Amino acid sequence: MLPDVQNHARAVDDIMRFIVGTDIVLFLIVIGIMLLFVFKYNKKRHPRAVNIHGNTTLEVVWTVVPVALVLFMFYVGWEGYIQTRVVPKDAMPVKVIGRQWNWSFQYENGKQSDTLYLPQGQPIKCLITSLDVIHGFYIPAFREKQDALPDRVRYMMLYPEKLGTYEITCSMYCGLNHALMATRMVVVPKDLFTKWVNTGVVSVPKVESVDTTQAKGS
Numbered sequence: 702m703l704p705d706v707q708n709h710a711r712a713v714d715d716i717m718r719f720i721v722g723t724d725i726v727l728f729l730i731v732i733g734i735m736l737l738f739v740f741k742y743n744k745k746r747h748p749r750a751v752n753i754h755g756n757t758t759l760e761v762v763w764t765v766v767p768v769a770l771v772l773f774m775f776y777v778g779w780e781g782y783i784q785t786r787v788v789p790k791d792a793m794p795v796k797v798i799g800r801q802w803n804w805s806f807q808y809e810n811g812k813q814s815d816t817l818y819l820p821q822g823q824p825i826k827c828l829i830t831s832l833d834v835i836h837g838f839y840i841p842a843f844r845e846k847q848d849a850l851p852d853r854v855r856y857m858m859l860y861p862e863k864l865g866t867y868e869i870t871c872s873m874y875c876g877l878n879h880a881l882m883a884t885r886m887v888v889v890p891k892d893l894f895t896k897w898v899n900t901g902v903v904s905v906p907k908v909e910s911v912d913t914t915q916a917k918g919s
């Protein structure tokens with residue numbers, strides 16, 4: 702199955718929830734034990750402090766548990782990351798050009814656009830660069846971000862599985878009008894896209910739903 706953008710976004714969200722959830726649980730355990738010890742070992746109950754030397758079980762537990770947690774976080778994060786790095790053979794290249802202060806897109810046949818129109822279900826390899834300073838090509842709904850560097854080309858994979866309009870912004874402060882450096886990505890049916898990219902005369906219909914932050918499963 703094509704690793705669609707919903708899957709990738711879900712992978713990012715899942716690992717985020719797992720990390721925050723683990724943090725909350727660990728925080729509560731640490732604070733809980735601290736409060737318990739304040740109560741249990743106060744001066745009234747234990748007037749004389751006693752030193753404890755070595756506890757192998759405890760040391761094994763506090764080494765193995767965090768290592769397992771961190772490895773698991775890495776594994777899930779890596780799995781999500783690799784989805785965005787592997788380039789399928791049928792990926793369609795689209796040049797993404799950042800400049801102060803707008804984005805433009807160039808397709809295989811040379812057609813240019815300031816809105817990123819993409820065919821649904823087609824893996825897209827964005828080839829990202831900049832004409833001046835460093836910008837950041839960022840699509841929040843897809844949970845994907847890649848720096849646009851002058852004189853260099855970086856790539857980013859997109860799997861637009863769901864029709865809709867998505868926000869594109871610049872994530873790297875790049876000067877006076879950085880905040881205005883935004884455009885849209887519009888995912889349209891494949892046949893409409895083919896007509897648009899080849900003739901340019903077919904107007905792509907405005908897609909109703911504006912999905913700026915969420916990439917919900919279909």
Ligand SMILES: [Cu+2]
Nearest residue numbers: 836871875882
């Ligand atoms: Cu910018």
